[in-house]
Amino acid sequence: MSNAGNTREPEGADREAAGKAEQLVGEADELLTNAFGPGEWPEAEAAKHFLSAGKLDRVLALYGQAMRLDADEPAYPWNLGSAMNRLGLNDLALGFLARAIHLAERRGEAQWSGPDAQLALAEVAIDAGEYDLALTALAHASADDQQNGRDAQIGELLKEVGSERDDPSPQASLASLLEQLPA
Secondary structure, three states: OOOOOOOOOOOHHHHHHHHHHHHHHHHHHHHHHHHOOOOOOOOHHHHHHHHHOOHHHHHHHHHHHHHHHOOOOOHHHHHHHHHHHHOOOHHHHHHHHHHHHHHHHHHOOHHHHOHHHHHHHHHHHHHOOOHHHHHHHHHHHHHHHOOOOOHHHHHHHHHHHHHHHOOOOHHHHHHHHHHOOOO
């Protein structure tokens, strides 16, 4: 997934809010880029310095304001989630990535909600130790893939969940648990 900006062209007053949102995101992205390059995984010391200098609070505040101004834009929570993932804050990343996928599904934007987005969510969920969420994302990726060759990647992530859980069939275990819910 790319770190693209706003994905639609707003109108009227929405255009003004979207412009302000883009400005806020630009400021947040500048803080991130100054700490570590775009798309780079920071060294542990750089991430520690970024967090201890209070820059995370500023980035969260800027993105938070942008997401309030342009609440239907999936790029903002996606980009924030990606940044949190790069900083090793996977629990935070999960919420933002899931929000981006939800917004994109509502708008029919497969770039932000399709199989690749679901696979990215699954990877972050595994890193965060949220294996049921990872399994759900893998199921969505598989259902949405439609012969585009992601089976190997899905299989590898499924094996990783199974290994982490010491369960050779974690999807069957989750399905069994879900079947116990009252109808």
